[in-house]
Amino acid sequence: MSSDIIHFDETQLPMMKIYDFPSGPYPTRVRIALAEKKLQSRVQFVMVDLYKGEHKKPEFIAQKNYSGTLPVLELDDGTLVAECTAITEYLDALDGEPTLTGRTPLEKGLIHMMNKRAELELLDAISVYFHHSTPGLGPDVEIYQNPEWGFRQRDKALRGMQYFDDVLKRQPFVAGEAFSMADIAVIGGLIFASIVKLPVPPKYEALQAWYARMQERPSVKNQPAFSVLTATSD
Ligand SMILES: N[C@@H](CCC(=O)N[C@@H](CS)C(=O)NCC(=O)O)C(=O)O
Numbered sequence: 001m002s003s004d005i006i007h008f009d010e011t012q013l014p015m016m017k018i019y020d021f022p023s024g025p026y027p028t029r030v031r032i033a034l035a036e037k038k039l040q041s042r043v044q045f046v047m048v049d050l051y052k053g054e055h056k057k058p059e060f061i062a063q064k065n066y067s068g069t070l071p072v073l074e075l076d077d078g079t080l081v082a083e084c085t086a087i088t089e090y091l092d093a094l095d096g097e098p099t100l101t102g103r104t105p106l107e108k109g110l111i112h113m114m115n116k117r118a119e120l121e122l123l124d125a126i127s128v129y130f131h132h133s134t135p136g137l138g139p140d141v142e143i144y145q146n147p148e149w150g151f152r153q154r155d156k157a158l159r160g161m162q163y164f165d166d167v168l169k170r171q172p173f174v175a176g177e178a179f180s181m182a183d184i185a186v187i188g189g190l191i192f193a194s195i196v197k198l199p200v201p202p203k204y205e206a207l208q209a210w211y212a213r214m215q216e217r218p219s220v221k222n223q224p225a226f227s228v229l230t231a232t233s234d
Contacts, residue, residue, distance in 0.1 A: 008095055013042045014076035018087075019064055020045045021055075022224040025123065025192040027071040029084040032184050033091050033100055035219035053141040084188070085115055088181050100181045107176070114167075114175040114182035121160030122189035128153035130196050154198060160189070165204035172210075179217075187214055191225045 020027045022045070034040050048054045048070055056068050065072045065082040073081040073090065081087050092101045102108035132150030136142040164186055167174060174182040190200065190211055200208055215221050 010039055010042055010095070013039070013094065015044055016042055016076070017044050017046055017074040019048050019060075019070055019072040019074070021048060021050045021070050023228040024050060024070060025127075025188040025195065025225065026069070026084050028191055028223050028225045029184050029188045030071045030073070030087050030091075031223055032187065032219050033088045033181070035222070036098060036100060036179075037091050037095060039091060039094070051137055051141070053137065056141060084185070085119075085181065088184070092181070098179070100179075100184070102175075102180065107178075107180075111175040111180045111182050115180075115185045117160075117163070118174065118182055118185035118189055121163055122157050123185060123192060125153040125157040125160060126189060126192040126196060126198065129157065129198070130192065134196060154196075157189070157193065157198065158201075161193075161200055161204055161207060165207040168206040168210045174210075183214060187211070187220060191229070194229050 018027075018030060020031075022028075022031070031040075034043060048060065050070065054060060055065075055070055061068050064074070064080060067082060069082065071082075071084065071087065073087045075081075081090055089101055092099060096103075099107075100111075102111045129150045130136050131142055132145045133147045133154065134150075136145070164174065171177065173179050174186050193200065200211065202208070215226070220226075
């Protein structure tokens, strides 16, 4: 273990706020990161109802997140950090153990690459499918839909599953030998895949086995997203 790891007493950390929708795939990424870092007690969650379009209200966009998405982290001085990757990097930098974003330059580079691929090839693609080719968040929120574009993104996500299956045939975690932010991003993708009823094809055995292992982690298995999925599954 390197000597530059910072350990701190998390009870001394000022309270943070997270604008959240507890069962959402992206907010779940940050919830998993918080659980891994054991920082949940330092966070006050503020519910923003996606299905009521609260995240698209002019006040939310002007005052909390220009992109009109969740989650958003607010520090006690009012500083706002949006984007799951950025929030995870901030939380990870607060304390050195466990690391979610890597220690060495190579670990950091590989984790960032695989995290980005998980977003591009899986999670964001499924999100586009959800918003464009399914009822999404409902007619009041989904004011522009392009179903053809959504179906292309669904097919892209299926190719993404094949890619991550290949990766996980070679290594135990998405970015190599250790659990990281990149695993969390793929978990978010597969949660979203369940929401849109796009199950991982059985032939992707390595991806399925990895996902089963991930759902045994305490930081993952207790997430509200899984109770909602169980409650709504056919
Ligand atoms: N790139 C953003 C995406 C966040 C995102 O799409 N969050 C979803 C919540 S699951 C959302 O706010 N969706 C509402 C919408 O796009 O209208 C991130 O990584 O935080």
